[in-house]
Amino acid sequence: MSDGESPRERPAARDAGAPGTPVGPGTPTGPGMPSPPGTPTGSGTPTAPGTPLGPATPELGPVSSESVLPGGHRGGFQRLPTGPVEITSQSAPAEPDGEQPEILWAMPEPQAPQRGVGAWALVFSILGLVVSLFVGWGFPLGLAGIVAGILALRRPLESRAVAVWAIALGGLSLLYSAGWLLFAATSAGLIG
Numbered sequence: 001m002s003d004g005e006s007p008r009e010r011p012a013a014r015d016a017g018a019p020g021t022p023v024g025p026g027t028p029t030g031p032g033m034p035s036p037p038g039t040p041t042g043s044g045t046p047t048a049p050g051t052p053l054g055p056a057t058p059e060l061g062p063v064s065s066e067s068v069l070p071g072g073h074r075g076g077f078q079r080l081p082t083g084p085v086e087i088t089s090q091s092a093p094a095e096p097d098g099e100q101p102e103i104l105w106a107m108p109e110p111q112a113p114q115r116g117v118g119a120w121a122l123v124f125s126i127l128g129l130v131v132s133l134f135v136g137w138g139f140p141l142g143l144a145g146i147v148a149g150i151l152a153l154r155r156p157l158e159s160r161a162v163a164v165w166a167i168a169l170g171g172l173s174l175l176y177s178a179g180w181l182l183f184a185a186t187s188a189g190l191i192g
Contacts, residue, residue, distance in 0.1 A: 118158040121148030121166035128173035136180030142173030 125145030131138030149166035152158040185191045 115157050117148055117155060118152035118162040118166060121145050121152050122162055122169070124148060125166045125169035125173060129169050129176065132173045132176035132180065136177050136184055139174050139177035139181075142170040142177060145170035145173070 122145070124141050128138050128140075128142030128145055131141060145166050149163045149170060152163035152166065153160065182191070
């Protein structure tokens with residue numbers, strides 16, 4: 001490599017020591033290029049691996065004492081080393097009056113399922129039966145009693161006896177309402 005050439009202009013000289021590249025008497029090497037270990041030098045003696053080859057070139061300056069090693073801190077944000085934190089048994093100071101504060105973020109206690117659907121079903125069925133004894137338009141109350149009775153049968157805390165009575169009386173009120181409506185239709189001449 002002459003004084004006017006840069007390392008990029010002579011790729012053959014730069015790759016002369018690369019593995020797989022033939023190195024021999026015909027391979028060009030420059031004065032600043034080291035010869036690979038085990039090859040004869042100008043004096044005719046081979047150099048041992050690990051021996052210094054000569055002074056550093058200007059492209060490769062000496063390593064400064066402030067150079068960053070792998071894993072070393074490179075500036076900027078620096079975290080302080082942390083360790084395990086002790087577990088405390090009390091996270092807040094005790095109340096001065098000794099009362100426990102109300103915990104607003106805790107899950108509320110689950111409420112017990114309310115009973116009463118069976119009783120409402122029985123009330124609707126009895127009212128539907130009483131109304132259907134006098135007029136035919138009491139069937140919506142009997143129908144509501146039957147639906148509420150079926151819902152009461154599906155709930156575990158409801159009385160099955162009350163639900164069954166509500167369904168039976170609601171069915172009877174539907175039967176009486178159907179009789180009254182049939183009687184009214186034949187009296188008016190709507191049904192032949």
